[in-house]
Amino acid sequence: MPYVEVRGNSIRVKWWNGDYVVDAEGRPTKRKKYDGASGPRPGVPFESEDEAYDYGLDREYEVRHGQSIRRVDAKTLMKDYCWLWLDAQDLRDTSMARYRSRLRCRIVPYWGEHAVGDITTWEYEAWKKSLTAAVARKEVSQNYVDVLLSLFGMLMTDAVAKYKLRRESPVIVQRSRGRFQKKKREVKRPMEMAVVHKLATNAYHVWGFTGWTCIWTIAFTGMRPTGELWGLRREFASPTWPASDPDAEQRDAMRERYGLGAMPALRVQYQSQYSGGVRTQVAPKYDSHRTLVLPPFLHEMHSALLASHTSPWVFPAMDGGQMGTHWSNAYWPYIRGGSPARDARRHRLRPEIQPVPEMANKRVYLLRHGHREWLEEDGHSRIAMEARMGHEVAGVEGVYANLTPRMELGIMETLQDRWDRFWGMGVWWSPPFPITLPRGVPER
Structure with missing residues (x-):
């Protein structure tokens, strides 16, 4: 069962995270490991002991049902997670090079000091809006922004489903919401x-x-x-x-x-x-x-x-x-x-x-x-x-x-x-039959 600590005006709850302390030889002991929290979200404190206790009960429910996110995992920094994620990919060299470039140039500099589990939808939307503004200033192309957002979405999806670093992705796609913006496509004409x-x-x-x-x-x-x-x-x-x-x-x-x-x-x-x-x-x-x-x-x-x-x-x-x-x-x-x-x-x-x-x-x-x-x-x-x-x-x-x-x-x-x-129109030029040319010297 979780237990609540009250110290002055702060309320903190602790709960068993499903792990046990190991001894010097790496064998698990009977001592349990505990995680704790001072509020339901970063920067938001608990308002009462009952709220803190219920929060701890929810976390223990997740432990029992294999849905828990260890606090130490959720605190993994993006600057570490991004490169660990890239190393785990099995892609062609050109794709790996593109991902590495996008992570190095845009994602790690912006998100590097954020913990994976702390990134909120508000923060993601603000970043997305800043990229849209960069497109308007012609600093980057819309296509580049699209691939950046796609890559970030993959990072967050894997953080949820594969690596269990957070409970849900901050990337929420609502295709029918917001102001409609028609995608700009390359202007093409029939190939004659x-x-x-x-x-x-x-x-x-x-x-x-x-x-x-x-x-x-x-x-x-x-x-x-x-x-x-x-x-x-x-x-x-x-x-x-x-x-x-x-x-x-x-x-x-x-x-x-x-x-x-x-x-x-x-x-x-x-x-x-x-x-x-x-x-x-x-x-x-x-x-x-x-x-x-x-x-x-x-x-x-x-x-x-x-x-x-x-x-x-x-x-x-x-x-x-x-x-x-x-x-x-x-x-x-x-x-x-x-x-x-x-x-x-x-x-x-x-x-x-x-x-x-x-x-x-x-x-x-x-x-x-x-x-x-x-x-x-x-x-x-x-x-x-x-x-x-x-x-x-x-x-x-x-x-x-x-x-x-x-x-x-x-x-x-x-x-x-x-x-x-x-x-058959008979108005077009065609070259003569080719001959072997010296290297580096165009035919005259």
């Missing part, structure tokens, strides 16, 4: 073949035939740029796969459906990511290993590209090595934004590359979005589209779903038809 052609032309001037093929590959396969592209090795490209697949079981299973005399296809087997500062090959996002059939024109383009270089990577950088983070500042800005003639020597580009206004300040990822738009315009089934994009269909529909050869053949034919209709 003419826009893709402009990008591919610029990519050729920046990067040679490799760039030309790369842009058309994203637009006509929906591969995730840039991880899946930079992780595409020669043995998984359509001119060689599946005959060159190092996995004998997979190679034998795919031969009847793809490859020589069948549908040309590439295999999304890896994506390229940095791990500990080193470029490594890991599984695609969400383990979305998949086979992508190619329209004949793209298969011919890949065959010409592989014949023009000896790199193990289908899309090597200008120096012949694997593409890395330099794509975002040495390639893509000039592909979408162009380059005046005066910058040609400094950037080793061809003179005067025209900007693509439709893609001003846009991500290359929108080419993947455009591929999905084309599949939908051509009337393909949801199963065929999601499988090609590397997504899983949830529920019973996904259990019964299957991507059939006829579905893949339909995709291949409609994509080839889109290409033929575009070039």
Whole structure:
């Protein structure tokens, strides 16, 4: 039973926390351990002995029913809990790096000295409001705030359900309450073949035939740029796969459906990511290993590209090595934004590359979005589209779903038809057949 202590104007209650004192050899004794409190909440004292006694009874009820939170656990500081929580996660290196950065930059500096069990909903809402104000001042993006709040929510959910550091989460989501604020979405326009052609032309001037093929590959396969592209090795490209697949079981299973005399296809087997500062090959996002059939024109383009270089990577950088983070500042800005003639020597580009206004300040990822738009315009089934994009269909529909050869053949034919209709207009420029280039020297 709990017991109450009255000292002057203060009232304190103590109760058994379910543990026993251990001896010098680590064996439990018959002496009980007690927790105590001076009020129902931090900073709020008990008003009477009866209130304190009832509070102690409630805590002992929780002990008997396995619902108690030890006071020492609840007093764990956020600056300790955050890193203990991160160490317990089993995630890919890139996800771990993102979580670590968000904890270090925003969550630990703000919440570090707070005890996990003492964080209130009022305090959380005040922090959330301060982040909203930071977005209004353009200090951070709304997307960054959303991921911060999501991470904090995970921390609190695990503190309740997994680590028993508090009874309930201070993060309360009430979707129908408060002032409605429409989420700002990226402004997109339908992806037109003419826009893709402009990008591919610029990519050729920046990067040679490799760039030309790369842009058309994203637009006509929906591969995730840039991880899946930079992780595409020669043995998984359509001119060689599946005959060159190092996995004998997979190679034998795919031969009847793809490859020589069948549908040309590439295999999304890896994506390229940095791990500990080193470029490594890991599984695609969400383990979305998949086979992508190619329209004949793209298969011919890949065959010409592989014949023009000896790199193990289908899309090597200008120096012949694997593409890395330099794509975002040495390639893509000039592909979408162009380059005046005066910058040609400094950037080793061809003179005067025209900007693509439709893609001003846009991500290359929108080419993947455009591929999905084309599949939908051509009337393909949801199963065929999601499988090609590397997504899983949830529920019973996904259990019964299957991507059939006829579905893949339909995709291949409609994509080839889109290409033929575009070039049938007869007004578009195309590059010559590639030749092997000296490393680091763009073709002239």
